[in-house]
Amino acid sequence: MGDVVVVGAGPVGLTAALAVRALGRPVTVVEAGAMDRIRPGSRAIFLHRATLQILERIQPGLGHELSSHGLGWSTKRTLYRGREVFRRTYPPPSPNALPAATSLPQIVTERVLHAACIDAGVEFIWNSEVTKATASPTGVRIESGAGVIADARYVIAADGARSAVRESAGLHLEGPRTSNAFVIVDTAEDPAEPLPLERVFHYEHPAVGFRNVLFVPFAGHWRVDLQCNADDDPDAFSGVDGVRQWLPKVMPAKYAERVTWVSTYVFRQAIANSFVDATRRILLTGEAAHVFAPFGARGLNSGVADAFVAVKAIDAALDVDPSAAEQLINQFAQSRRAAAERNRAASSTALTHLVASAPSTRLIRRAAAALAPVMPSAGRWLDAAPYGPPLGAPDSDGMQY
Ligand SMILES: Cc1cc2nc3c(=O)[nH]c(=O)nc-3n(C[C@H](O)[C@H](O)[C@H](O)COP(=O)(O)OP(=O)(O)OC[C@H]3O[C@@H](n4cnc5c(N)ncnc54)[C@H](O)[C@@H]3O)c2cc1C
Structure with a gap:
């Protein structure tokens, strides 16, 4: 039985696999798609410095490599009914420091992470859709329609919003859906x-x-x-x-x-009822654990944090007795669920502001736009509100998302 199997070779699963290898343990990624699949669309285009820093901790150079594939925009502007109400230009980032953020298609992020996984010795099983995950107090068996794929002491579910592993473990996403498209x-x-x-x-x-x-x-x-x-x-x-x-x-x-x-x-703002199954052997990460509207870019960025914290917990749990191990895994589940609650609240604030279904929200926006030429804070507020509140201080795991 292997120590860790990751289900899903999206950005979160690839990050988790890299983090396991960085700790010197073997790891296998099981992915439903083919190795040469091309996933459509740009999707998560905004990687925050906090995320690049996590990737640097996992593999020095990785955050810098990703940012070399992305671009940084240094000017942001906001207009209200065609009239500019806010503009700010930041100085260029220092040449050798990680930028505040980098913007690149998710497929490029995945390509860079996949190449890093290959270099780090991650094993992959492609074209293998997990349909069942059966957990016991000692480990997890994962299966496809064709039979057993692998047994592992811990499974990291990174198989996306429709996660079969999550559903098989008796867990589910809970939360509302927006009405605006x-x-x-x-x-x-x-x-x-x-x-x-x-x-x-x-x-x-x-x-x-x-x-x-x-x-x-x-x-x-x-x-x-x-x-x-x-x-x-x-x-x-x-x-x-x-x-x-x-x-x-x-x-x-x-x-x-x-x-x-x-x-x-039509965005859903949902979080899994628990980030770990009853046996404390299956850990949910990324969109298997939560889905948010993209305003504020909290999806992939927080998924990378989930992966990092999950791997740290598993690494520690593998070396201690079962009751201490359960405690470590519970800590992961509680802290990442709390982070997801914060992220959902932030993206809900952004969404409420954008959708403005209450007439008072539209009125406040209009008043702020009228005041912006004489009151810069009104323009600043209009500029920031579509992305929700700024990132808070790092939590006890050191994570900002
Ligand atoms: C329009 C849009 C814009 C977004 N913009 C941003 C943004 O700017 N910034 C941001 O941070 N986030 C953004 N997001 C969110 C981001 O795309 C997701 O958070 C991210 O893709 C989640 O990564 P993941 O690895 O958890 O899941 P996924 O990327 O969905 O990967 C899951 C993987 O698991 C595989 N899989 C699925 N089921 C199985 C199975 N049963 N067995 C084996 N493998 C399986 C899939 O093939 C896939 O490879 C955006 C999302 C959308 C839709």
């Missing part, structure tokens, strides 16, 4: 004539029926998020034809011909 578009930058590297948020953009629009640059592309109204049919704004209707009204028309991904989301 968001249309998310990736469009390729024109290297011959690039737009300035600025993150720009428009409250109630006049060119698209006063809907909110967010622009975020990431390596080679722009992410454009359009917030549909509650009574919109999101299909009318989605797909190649739908996007052609509105994108040229908010960006130079050529970007409508450079679209590489369009997706429509």
Whole structure:
């Protein structure tokens, strides 16, 4: 029986596997997809410095390598009904320090983590969809439709929002779903004539029926998020034809011909009822444990923290008696669930502000926009609110997400 099996080769599973190898233990990753699969869309494009620092602790150089593939935007701007209410430009980061954040497609993050795993000696079992995880007080057996895949003393479930491991362990996600849909578009930058590297948020953009629009640059592309109204049919704004209707009204028309991904989301704000099963052998991490709306970028960033803390707990638990081991695993479950509660509260604050279903929220936003030219704090508030509260101080595990 191996010490640790990780289910899922997404960014969180790959991080967990690397962390296990960094502690000198063998590890196997079991993944439903093929090694050469191409996952669609940019998805998690924002890696915070806190995450790059964790990756540096796991493997020195890894945070820097990821940031070398990403880009940093140093200017942020916010507009209200077409009028700028906030602008800030940060000084360039010091050449050898980790940047405040880096923006790159999730698939590139996964590629870099996968290459690091191969170098570190992580074993992979591809094309193997786990359908069942049976835990006992001494370990876990994982199976696919074809039979037993592996036995391990601990299993880290990193198999995403629909986690079969979580469901098999009798755990489930709990939490609400938003009613507003968001249309998310990736469009390729024109290297011959690039737009300035600025993150720009428009409250109630006049060119698209006063809907909110967010622009975020990431390596080679722009992410454009359009917030549909509650009574919109999101299909009318989605797909190649739908996007052609509105994108040229908010960006130079050529970007409508450079679209590489369009997706429509109704976000769920859900957390697993427990991050560990009854036997304390299956630990949930990443989207297997929680799903958040992406405003504030708390999904992948907090998943990396889950993976790091889970591996530390397992590493310690492997060397102690069963009751001390249970305690260590419980500590992981409690501290990461508490972190998920904080992250959900933060992304809910952002979402409530964006959706503004209460007329008072719209009124306050309008008042802040009117005051912004004479009261800079009103502009600052309008700029920050779509991403939720800032990161707090590190928790007892040293994690900010
Ligand atoms: C539009 C959008 C934008 C986002 N933007 C951000 C952002 O800017 N910043 C941020 O931090 N986060 C963001 N997120 C969230 C981020 O994408 C997720 O948090 C991240 O993908 C979760 O990683 P994961 O490894 O937990 O799960 P996943 O990436 O879903 O990986 C799960 C892996 O498990 C595999 N798997 C699934 N089931 C099984 C099974 N039964 N057996 C074996 N393998 C299995 C899958 O094939 C996959 O490889 C965004 C999400 C979306 C949808």
